[in-house]
Amino acid sequence: MEMIDQAAASDLRPLLYGPSRRIFSVLVLLLVLLGSCAAAAWLWTNLEEFVETPQAHEVTSTMSLSLEDQASLSEIKWGQQKASDEIAELDRRIGAQREDLKSILDQIVVLTSRIDSLQN
Structure with a gap:
């Protein structure tokens, strides 16, 4: 009976650990995609700060x-x-x-x- 339990346990271990690794990699991929989308959305909303014309900067700096x-x-x-x-x-x-x-x-x-x- 012990041999049957050991055989069943040894057969189940690869089945238990295999999909969890796949799920982990899929979750990591989803987190990376979600982070990329969030960064792109933030960049899109703050694009004016990165693409500021020098003349606009001069006007704001000369006013002070x-x-x-x-x-x-x-x-x-x-x-x-x-x-x-x-x-x-x-x-x-x-x-x-x-x-x-x-x-x-x-x-x-x-x-x-x-x-x-x-x-x-």
Whole structure:
């Protein structure tokens, strides 16, 4: 009788433990999916905080500044714009100088070939 009980118990153990592991893995998967959905919902509702435009941030930050600070900020912005314009002008001049240097180099190549042909 003991052998029958042991045989029955040994046959039941895999049946008892197998599905519980499957159930555990399914529950973990469901919890992960539920957490992902909750995170996506939270991100969707708070998306404005992550995708905030710099201009909107400037408006809110300048409203809390004093008049003196606002004047200083506008002077700094004006200086940045002036520096940006000067850099653009310098870039334009550098481009023009490169074109001039290319034409000079082409002339040097032509003169060099003429000198070589005259020497021959």
